Amino acid sequence: MIVLFTDFGLTGPYTGQVKAVLYREAPGVPVVDLFADAPAFNPRAAAYLLAAYAVEFPRDTVFLCVVDPGVGMHRRRPVIVEADGRWFVGPDNGLFHVVARRATASRYWVIGWRPERLSASFHGRDLFAPVAARLARAGPPQDLAQGWVPEDFKDWPDDLLEVIYTDRYGNAMTGIRAAVLPQDARLKVRGHELERARTFGEVPPDTGFWYENANGLAEIAVNSGSAAEAFGIQVGAEVHVMSAAEHP
Amino acid sequence: MIVLFTDFGLTGPYTGQVKAVLYREAPGVPVVDLFADAPAFNPRAAAYLLAAYAVEFPRDTVFLCVVDPGVGMHRRRPVIVEADGRWFVGPDNGLFHVVARRATASRYWVIGWRPERLSASFHGRDLFAPVAARLARAGPPQDLAQGWVPEDFKDWPDDLLEVIYTDRYGNAMTGIRAAVLPQDARLKVRGHELERARTFGEVPPDTGFWYENANGLAEIAVNSGSAAEAFGIQVGAEVHVMSAAEHP
Amino acid sequence: MIVLFTDFGLTGPYTGQVKAVLYREAPGVPVVDLFADAPAFNPRAAAYLLAAYAVEFPRDTVFLCVVDPGVGMHRRRPVIVEADGRWFVGPDNGLFHVVARRATASRYWVIGWRPERLSASFHGRDLFAPVAARLARAGPPQDLAQGWVPEDFKDWPDDLLEVIYTDRYGNAMTGIRAAVLPQDARLKVRGHELERARTFGEVPPDTGFWYENANGLAEIAVNSGSAAEAFGIQVGAEVHVMSAAEHP
Numbered sequence: 136m137i138v139l140f141t142d143f144g145l146t147g148p149y150t151g152q153v154k155a156v157l158y159r160e161a162p163g164v165p166v167v168d169l170f171a172d173a174p175a176f177n178p179r180a181a182a183y184l185l186a187a188y189a190v191e192f193p194r195d196t197v198f199l200c201v202v203d204p205g206v207g208m209h210r211r212r213p214v215i216v217e218a219d220g221r222w223f224v225g226p227d228n229g230l231f232h233v234v235a236r237r238a239t240a241s242r243y244w245v246i247g248w249r250p251e252r253l254s255a256s257f258h259g260r261d262l263f264a265p266v267a268a269r270l271a272r273a274g275p276p277q278d279l280a281q282g283w284v285p286e287d288f289k290d291w292p293d294d295l296l297e298v299i300y301t302d303r304y305g306n307a308m309t310g311i312r313a314a315v316l317p318q319d320a321r322l323k324v325r326g327h328e329l330e331r332a333r334t335f336g337e338v339p340p341d342t343g344f345w346y347e348n349a350n351g352l353a354e355i356a357v358n359s360g361s362a363a364e365a366f367g368i369q370v371g372a373e374v375h376v377m378s379a380a381e382h383p
Numbered sequence: 384m385i386v387l388f389t390d391f392g393l394t395g396p397y398t399g400q401v402k403a404v405l406y407r408e409a410p411g412v413p414v415v416d417l418f419a420d421a422p423a424f425n426p427r428a429a430a431y432l433l434a435a436y437a438v439e440f441p442r443d444t445v446f447l448c449v450v451d452p453g454v455g456m457h458r459r460r461p462v463i464v465e466a467d468g469r470w471f472v473g474p475d476n477g478l479f480h481v482v483a484r485r486a487t488a489s490r491y492w493v494i495g496w497r498p499e500r501l502s503a504s505f506h507g508r509d510l511f512a513p514v515a516a517r518l519a520r521a522g523p524p525q526d527l528a529q530g531w532v533p534e535d536f537k538d539w540p541d542d543l544l545e546v547i548y549t550d551r552y553g554n555a556m557t558g559i560r561a562a563v564l565p566q567d568a569r570l571k572v573r574g575h576e577l578e579r580a581r582t583f584g585e586v587p588p589d590t591g592f593w594y595e596n597a598n599g600l601a602e603i604a605v606n607s608g609s610a611a612e613a614f615g616i617q618v619g620a621e622v623h624v625m626s627a628a629e630h631p
Numbered sequence: 632m633i634v635l636f637t638d639f640g641l642t643g644p645y646t647g648q649v650k651a652v653l654y655r656e657a658p659g660v661p662v663v664d665l666f667a668d669a670p671a672f673n674p675r676a677a678a679y680l681l682a683a684y685a686v687e688f689p690r691d692t693v694f695l696c697v698v699d700p701g702v703g704m705h706r707r708r709p710v711i712v713e714a715d716g717r718w719f720v721g722p723d724n725g726l727f728h729v730v731a732r733r734a735t736a737s738r739y740w741v742i743g744w745r746p747e748r749l750s751a752s753f754h755g756r757d758l759f760a761p762v763a764a765r766l767a768r769a770g771p772p773q774d775l776a777q778g779w780v781p782e783d784f785k786d787w788p789d790d791l792l793e794v795i796y797t798d799r800y801g802n803a804m805t806g807i808r809a810a811v812l813p814q815d816a817r818l819k820v821r822g823h824e825l826e827r828a829r830t831f832g833e834v835p836p837d838t839g840f841w842y843e844n845a846n847g848l849a850e851i852a853v854n855s856g857s858a859a860e861a862f863g864i865q866v867g868a869e870v871h872v873m874s875a876a877e878h879p
Contacts, residue, residue, distance in 0.1 A: 136406060138399070144799040145393055145641055148684055148846075151634070151665040155688065158632060158661040165406040169399040175800070176855060188396055192403065203800075255830045257845030303392040304423070304451075334503045349505030350396075359424060384654060386647070393641055413654040417647040436644055440651065551640040552671070552699075582751045597753030598644075607672060 137166045137271050138192060140185055140200040141259065142175040152260045153199065160268035173300075174370045175203040178228040179291065180299040183310035185223075186233035187350045194220030195274075199267040201259045204228045213246040213262050214283060215276060224267045226258070232288045244276055245283040298324070298355070298372040305361025307368045308354045313347035316376060321345075323375040324355055325366050335359075385414045385519050386440060388433055388448040389507065390423040400508045401447065408516035421548075422618045423451040426476040427539065428547040431558035433471075434481035435598045442468030443522075447515040449507045452476045461494040461510055462531060463524060472515045474506070480536045492524055493531040546572070546603070546620040553609025555616045556602045561595030564624060571623040572603055573614050583607075633662045633767050634688060636681055636696040637755065638671040648756045649695065656764035669796075670866045671699040674724040675787065676795040679806035681719075682729035683846045690716030691770075695763040697755045700724045709742040709758050710779060711772060720763045722754070728784045740772055741779040794820070794851070794868040801857025803864045804850045809843035812872060817841075819871040820851055821862050831855075 137157055143149035150171055157166050169188060174180040181202040189198060200223055204211060216223040216231040218238035223231045227245075235241040246266055253261050270276065295310025302308070309322070322329050322345045332344040340359040343366065348354040355362045355374075362368060385405055391397035398419055405414050417436060422428040429450040437446060448471055452459060464471040464479040466486035471479045475493075483489040494514055501509045518524065543558025550556070557570070569576050570593045580592040588607040591614065596602040603610045603622075610616060633653055639645035646667055653662050665684060670676040677698040685694060696719055700707060712719040712727040714734035719727045723741075731737040742762055749757045766772065791806025798804070805818070817824050818841045828840040836855040839862065844850040851858045851870075858864060 136403065138403070145664065146666070146668040147796075147798045148665055149798075151663045152684075152687070154661075155632065155634070155663045155665075158663065159689070162661075165402075165410075167399045167403045167406065168393065169396055169403075170394070172394040188400075191400070193407070254845035256842070260845065300395075302395045302397075346504070349502035349508065384651065386651070413650075413658075415647045415651045415654065416641065417644055417651075418642070420642040436648075439648070441655070548643075550643045550645075594752070597750035597756065 136192070137161065137164055137197045137199060137267055138169045138189075139166065140170050140173055140181075140188075140198055140202075142173050142202050143171055143259065145171045149257070149259065152257070153264045156260055156264035157199075157268050160265055161271045164268070164271045169198075170300075173200075173202050177370060178202050178204055178230045180295065180297060180310065180370055182230050182233040182291075183295045184299045184308070185230065186237055187308075187312070187352050189221055189223075189234050191350065192221060195222070197222040197224065197267050197271045199259070199263050200225035200230050201263065202228070202230055212283075213258060213266070214285075215244040215246060215266065215270070216285075217242045217275070222267075222270050224263050224270065227283075227285070229286070229288055229291075232285065232291060235285070243283040243285055296374045296376065298368055298370055298374060300370060301363045301368060304356075305363040305365075306348075306354050306356045307362050307366075307372070308348060308352045309374045311353040311374065311376070312351050313353045314351060316353060317378055319378065321377045322353060322355060323377055324368060324372055327366050328377065329355060384440070385409065385412055385445045385447060385515055386417045386437075387414065388418050388421055388429075388436075388446055388450075390421050390450050391419055391507065393419045397505070397507065400505070401512045404508055404512035405447075405516050408513055409519045412516070412519045417446075418548075421448075421450050425618060426450050426452055426478045428543065428545060428558065428618055430478050430481040430539075431543045432547045432556070433478060434485055435556075435560070435600050437469060437471075437482050439598065440469060443470070445470040445472065445515050445519045447507070447511050448473035448478050449511065450476070450478055460531075461506060461514070462533075463492040463494060463514065463518070464533075465490045465523070470515075470518050472511050472518065475531075475533070477534070477536055477539075480533065480539060483533070491531040491533055544622045544624065546616055546618055546622060548618060549611040549616060552604075553611040553613075554596075554602050554604045555610050555614075555620070556596060556600045557622045559601040559622065559624070560599050561601045562599060564601060565626055567626065569625045570601060570603060571625055572616060572620055575614050576625065577603060632688070632692050633657065633660055633763055634665045634685075634692055634694045635662065636666050636669055636677075636684075636694055636698075638669050638698050639667055639755065641667045645753070645755065648753070649760045652756055652760035653695075653764050656761055657767045660764070660767045665694075666796075669696075669698050673866060674698050674700055674726045676791065676793060676806065676866055678726050678729040678787075679791045680795045680804070681726065682733055683804075683808070683848050685717055685719075685730050687846065688717060691718070693718040693720065693763050693767045695755070695759050696721035696726050697759065698724070698726055708779075709754060709762070710781075711740040711742060711762065711766070712781075713738045713771070718763075718766050720759050720766065723779075723781070725782070725784055725787075728781065728787060731781070739779040739781055792870045792872065794864055794866055794870060796866060797859045797864060800852075801859040801861075802844075802850050802852045803858050803862075803868070804844060804848045805870045807849040807870065807872070808847050809849045810847060812849060813874055815874065817873045818849060818851060819873055820864060820868055823862050824873065825851060
């Protein structure tokens, strides 16, 4: 299976062009749109998002990942990362750092191969898609690429105390794994302190809370409402963790 | 064929995660996105929408349906409904009531099976998708589920005098089958009385009208414009049927 | 491969209904969403867009194309065009004119066949999808259709000096092939004069420019920003080509 994790959107031409290459070069391999609205200009947020969602896929899944780099992000070599048997293809901008850091074992390649036609702006179609198709068909790269030592991103924390994605309901995923939080932790975002609930139904309508979402992330929500609207939350909003002890 | 009828959207992770399960558990079965923007918090409107669109699919089609329940909608057991040979998998919140009521024959099961991992918030991925895949592969449930007598929803009318969906052009579908309306019926919505036309081309530009859409529903539209914007229509807007005789 | 080029959107029911027909009638043939947001009410802009994106697909690709006609566009016979081995199915409203004009060889058919059920408003599902499926399965039409001499659209230029599409990042594609422009050409849109760059990284953040996009079109963009918002650009905005000599 090939999984797309991009900021390309679905209605315009970008995802379709990528899929056309994949269907041609890896016939019969299912292609899944996981995120087409990963946080553009924010590979760090995207990296924590990818790490939370990639682990539910089986070994040998190939992830084709493209997120527009932020200003001043200069290193963008095309790379392949293998982490616990899952394959990641995309730019060297930190996108694969969290998934690799959390893996038991990981390997790294720079993609040396170049296609006949390589546009300046659409490596997703011209370079990453053929490589992803080849990985899906033929497994580990041999001649394809050479070893690479990735940047260490020492300043990236284990969990990111920021909002990393807001979904269509207005729920705001944070870069924090719920499992690392105390049971009674409160999350504070844009001045609002929120308690934990297990499900939406546990709180009254129009009430904010946080919960462990279906992929293990701490997610800020409003029952029958939009947390993004109610609290003015965007990707990048800071999240503070407060223990109940701080609120006597 | 498996058909998705949800409020999950397509660009975020939810539909992709569901499809990943379907592709794994029912390899080779095509999956179609019918609605990813079915009316959230309004299973009743969604039920009339589903009924209008399901009937064009052949027998043995499996519909995986999830629509966020409204406030106070408590019953949400996972169920399977078979109606005239089509299969529906989803929550017991009325979503399948209209399709079953209009069918010649229908059968009902509560899904007793539970997956190893069942998240609190994403039954679409964890429970309904594996069950839909199994139905698509193996046909009628044997051990899977037990009988169930559905709620009768006596207060739900044969046709719903409300707007149940607005599409990307701003056309507003009602819950009324055009076939039950007199030929000269007018529809009144938010103070505007609209006459019937057969096609968009029959009325001048920027003029409102209603017509029988390609799935048999009475739909409110504006030629070369947006009825939703022009008349301020949202899902749930009341629609009144007026016969020409009322306008001497 | 069947490629969809429409203004149907993806989340609502239209694209899904078309795909359901294609999966049934051409099992195993991949279907790609190229554009689901082609410019509605503007078949001329759509024609230049289609021409730029169709050429990267291999021979025998079948394009199913529907764009809502503008007011006063009366001719809408269902047609098939074959241009350099690629197949185009859709309405006779000029949508295929540019792709045919730029082809070495092209052929034309009017679709005489009619399905049992033909709705007034959804020929994409009822007529074009079965025909596209048949072309993908069985190749060139024999009995299907009769010859046709298309309108000549003499007033349509070789390249269209207008914005023909704005993407989700706010980049504005023009109907101008970059290859026909002098290297030092500036593009003027809504009072803003923009110089050429090769990539986004060549200009400072928040700066406007134009570049040759990955499909050969001159495209107006802002580094790390939205050109559509910054310059108030919509589809149809006029674009003027200025040579550097005009700016001493």
